[in-house]
Amino acid sequence: MTKAPRTLDDGRAPGEIPLSEIEAILEGRHTNLFAVLGLHKVGDVYRVRCFIPGAEAVTATALNGTELGELTCRHEAGYFEGIVSASQRQPVRYRARRGDDEWAVTDPYSFGPVLGPMDDYFVREGSHLRLFDKMGAHPLKHEGVEGYHFAVWAPNAKRVSVVGDFNTWDGRRHIMRLRQDTGIWEIFAPDILAGTPYKFEIVGSDGEVLPLKADPYARRAEMRPKTASVTTPELVQKWDDEAHREFWEKADHRRQAISIYEVHAGSWRRKQDGSFLSWDELAAELIPYCTDMGFTHIEFLPITEHPYDPSWGYQTTGLYAPSARFGEPEGFARFVNGCHKVGIGVILDWVPAH
Template identity: 60%
Template sequence: MLTPEQIDRLVEGRDADPFATLGVHPADPDSGKTGFTACVLLPDAVSVSAQTLDGKPVGELALIHPAGLFEGKVKIRKRQPLRYEAQYADGGTYATIDPYGFGPVLGPMDDYYFAEGSHKRLFEKLGAHPMEHEGIAGTHFAVWAPNARRVSVVGDFNRWDGRRGAMRHRQDAGVWEIFLPEVGIGQPYKFEIVGPDGVVLPLKADPFAFRSELRPSTASIVNGPPAHIWGDANHRDYWQKADARRQPISIYEVHAGSWQRDGNGDFLHWDALAERLIPYVVGMGFTHIEFLPISEFPYDPSWGYQTLGLYAPTARFGDPAGFARFVDGAHRAGIGVLLDWVPAHFPTDEHGLARFDGTALYEHADPRKGFQPDWNTAIYNFGRREVAEYLTNNALFWAERYHVDGLRVDAVASMLYLDYSRKPGEWIPNDHGGRENVEAVAFLQGMNKALYADSPGVMTIAEESTSWPQVSAPVHQGGLGFGFKWNMGFMHDTLRYLAREPVHRQHHHDDITFGLLYAFSENFVLALSHDEVVHGKSSLLHKMAGDDWQKFATLRAYYAFMWGYPGKKLLFMGQEFAQRAEWSEQRALDWNLVDHAPHHGVQMLVGDLNRLYRSRPALHARDCEAEGFEWVLVDGAADSVFAWQRRAPGHKPIVVISHFTPVLRHGYRMRLPVGGRWREILNSDACEYGGSGAGNMGVVEADESGWANITIPPFGTLMLELDY
């Protein structure tokens, strides 16, 4: 018989070890006699009978507490799970299999590797996993909450009553687990956690949930691995064997909620998005789609950068299987899929990670290290093994479960510097007295090592805005281990230059030339991202100086300049057709603009640039190496003219000439790298792009010393390929 203290703990939801009292137990373990008793908590029930799982009656249980606690002897020969049939006052009957009759699913090696911080398949262990356990179908739940007094999994299956779903505590790892029979895919659930002070916290979503409810609802949903038969072996095999630095990489950055909308103005689900977006990207010649964060997040205007469900594709665009179909469809069409990934910080919504078990578990307790004032968010405690492990496993998860081709890691600078956006006295120096966050450095290095080791062909890209050295260098050489880094300097310098009136540009020539001093210090991606076309910054078109004609011509010249400049390419959606308005997540892009010739011309140019970039190794094979670049004209400040050569071993060289004044320059004297016939393979001022059509009739002839007279159009970029 249970003691009064045990009874009180059970009915009040304070029992930290429910498996010691609930379920089937020897009736008198100290006497040596056989026989078993069963105990179950079923609030509001008036009577309970026990059966074996094959339906054999084994006893009636007595009500020992009015809260619905029943106990009694059962006629069984060995300890086993039982099925309880409960009668309620309204005449209803409810049958349930006792979860406290099942043994644990996790093993001691899981505890060991988790506590050590070296578990590489946590997403197969923690969270909710439909399975068959001890011959019964159900779902196994596990969650890390080491400082909790009690953790329960709650849902419709137990009337959201935390007293009924109390979990087994694996103290060595701080993990709680339980197998709930007959709970299957599609069931919403949360965790009810009693903190170390005995206070019941607001219900928490599962940090490892594979699926979530659509906002504003916040429950997690039981979901298995994507039920999808993949057909992307050729795509993955190609990238596993490729050196990404020497491949053409041209990225189309997309906010999935506002690229296009359906006829009612609602979000497109993944299948509809695939039908429209993938063919468009193929037709435009891009190599990759990069999505702004698609992990579950509570607040639309955050664009996904304040994520709470790192393991769940957001419900805004359908179920997780739909996202798997999208990735597979993109791969079959030859398009890679990259995800924005946010390990720098997380929002403090009460159903999320903040003070998850009543303590600062995922975040630093000290706000000088644990709070990000820029975004009003919490900062992960990168120095805690379990937290670094949680994030590293998430990177591995997206690559393994959804076959994503890479992660663009957001806000890396905010992770690297302890004083990021902080005044003196608002931050804590590291153990060496410096401002570097050595814990974040170790995490980023460990994450990159794990991802590149376990997922060949996957790339990581850092959004890092400072001069931190060796961001894209291997860890064994002292680097952070990223594959690429966004070139923020290129974007800032060139846009500043083009915002100036053309007459003043000659005095700021080094805004363009300076970038080549460091262009090969990292593996760079040239990014014209969403950040440049929001919050009063205007669209790229309206960043260009001058009237409408000058804006369009300059933008075309700039794009051709960028595609000829060393580095991989990224362009945010809408800018490929010169979107006029700033981007807003609340509406679709202004696709009607494509019907107008100037916008259509820009779109055609971007498509041609992508195809040229992909087909000419001189433009991509040495993007990250200095031997692929050489100035042809670096001192043309008076005319705002720049010229350089791009080259790759065994391939024809290409000369890029960019000009940023409204003057048409006939017979411009320039010395090309070698004499001979140079074919004009691109002219941003061509009539079909909306330009004036000034050019060289397709050919430039250089004498044996390389000197040539070239027609350079106003606000124009030319690409000349040596024609042997």
């Protein structure tokens, strides 16, 4: 029996990808990195491939720190690969080194998808009623690792990447997985923390890199004039407005007298220096005022993120993100809770187009 050759005709070892594919990765032209990078079974062995710019040497490890193998540098720009001592698919972490510097990188391409077939089904049908729970950026513990799941709809894009300080805004580093049936791109990015600015880098159908895009489903945004979206934890709010909710569940809305006070949060009242009141400061002044005046509801002109201070907020740039002018989203939750505790309802102008 003839033994398999140690090298292929072009000098590669079996399982190594061709130089043309490496160049596509380095140039940001590769559109399906999940098929190449990460941990893959090749024949009877497992092989790891990674792209870590700036690294001179890379060791693959399991999440618990067990070394899986030293990788071979196949391109000085930071492409490494090699056979590792793994027996099944698993998340992989790398110990990267350059001179005396050493840092850890958890491989996003070693994780499986987060969205599932039922998400695809309802999105394709147009009947998914909780897209805000699936799209955008959400904290998640996935396959044993904490991080954020990112998802955005871009059906005509050739490539979509999530970029931020965590990858030096390099669109080659976190190229997302395309769900072919829906046009949604997704990726689980491990080790990202709350409060991290991010955007999406999109390559259009013509191959042109578009200006960076904020997340249309972001739940928090940077303070203007900055325009990035910001990762935020799931809202933790101790709601004690049961009496208000129970009242309106039982009340006949057609017969209940209401009196609505319409408010522009940015101009109703300001601090002495002209700066905006925070949600907690608004709660301390606006809620007692409405109670004393006999109003049953507060209706806000748009509080969602928008770029221009003198406007009323109708040029919305983030439909799911309370404006950073008034503080963090948790502050708005406290404001609503405070209103409900004294029997005041809150109505929001939500403007998808103006």
